[in-house]
Amino acid sequence: MTIRHHPGDEFLMAHASGAAGEAVSLLVGTHLALCPLCRSKVASMEQIGGALLDDVAPADMSAASLPAVMAKLDDVAQDKDVRAAGPLPPVIAPEPLRSYIHGDIDRVRWIPIGPGVSYRPLLKHQDARVQLIRTSPGAGVGTHTHRGEELTLVLAGGFTDVTGSYRRGDLQTTTPEIVHRPVTDDDGYCITLAMTDAPLKFMSPVVGALGKLFGF
Numbered sequence: 001m002t003i004r005h006h007p008g009d010e011f012l013m014a015h016a017s018g019a020a021g022e023a024v025s026l027l028v029g030t031h032l033a034l035c036p037l038c039r040s041k042v043a044s045m046e047q048i049g050g051a052l053l054d055d056v057a058p059a060d061m062s063a064a065s066l067p068a069v070m071a072k073l074d075d076v077a078q079d080k081d082v083r084a085a086g087p088l089p090p091v092i093a094p095e096p097l098r099s100y101i102h103g104d105i106d107r108v109r110w111i112p113i114g115p116g117v118s119y120r121p122l123l124k125h126q127d128a129r130v131q132l133i134r135t136s137p138g139a140g141v142g143t144h145t146h147r148g149e150e151l152t153l154v155l156a157g158g159f160t161d162v163t164g165s166y167r168r169g170d171l172q173t174t175t176p177e178i179v180h181r182p183v184t185d186d187d188g189y190c191i192t193l194a195m196t197d198a199p200l201k202f203m204s205p206v207v208g209a210l211g212k213l214f215g216f
Contacts, residue, residue, distance in 0.1 A: 001034070002167075003037070004164075004167075005164070005166055005170035005171055006031070007027075007031060009041070011024060012028065012038060015029065021128060023130045023195045023197070024128075024151070025096070026097065026123065027130070027151045030095075030155075030193060031169065034094060100122050101120075101122070105191060111214075116135055116138070116139025117133070117134070117139055117140075117141065118133075118134050119131050119134070127197050128196070129195070129215055130194070132191065132192070133194055135189065135190045136189060137187070140181055142207035143179065143181040143204070144179070145180075145200070146178065146196070146198065146200060147199055148175075149173065149197050151173055152166070152172045152182070152193070153170070153172075154166050154171075154192050155192060156168060157188045158184070158190055159183060159190050159192070161183065162179075163178065200216050
């Protein structure tokens with residue numbers, strides 16, 4: 001698997017520092033599970049952040065702080081032992097996505113929204129929305145532009161639009177100046193994980209009304 005499209009460094013830095021919101025972290029974290037290059041970048045960013053923290057003067061702590069922290073670490077270790085005792089499910093949906101859908105992609109209950117297109121909403125926080133979208137070969141979401149940013153991560157299959165072609169692991173970032181209609185490649189279903197921080201702006205009023213109904 002060759003990944004050609006990656007999140008910008010600003011998204012990687014926000015994820016590494018913990019400054020990204022839940023929606024962006026879900027997209028970027030799932031991409032990292034598929035992309036060794038970006039994992040290496042994030043590891044370097046975290047090392048730089050750790051080096052900067054080394055220069056910060058330590059704060060005084062109470063005598064009870066260390067026992068409290070050690071007790072929490074014991075709790076985490078016990079949790080890991082319990083989880084590891086059960087059988088591991090087939091890894092199709094990488095973490096952190098798998099935790100949101102409670103398993104693999106085949107557990108998703110899709111909601112049809114148009115010819116060859118179905119979806120499953122996963123997360124809504126303030127203006128940010130994250131949803132899984134499944135499209136049949138040759139199908140696609142209607143032509144649209146954006147009122148904000150849209151991140152789209154390919155989990156299976158692929159799609160093509162005016163900006164290029166995207167396959168498993170590729171992450172597309174689009175902004176208000178881009179008008180496009182992603183169309184699924186002919187070799188099978190395309191499943192994507194998509195995040196928007198503002199509603200899409202569809203060129204067709206009918207598709208726009210449908211998109212508003214389903215939260216696009």
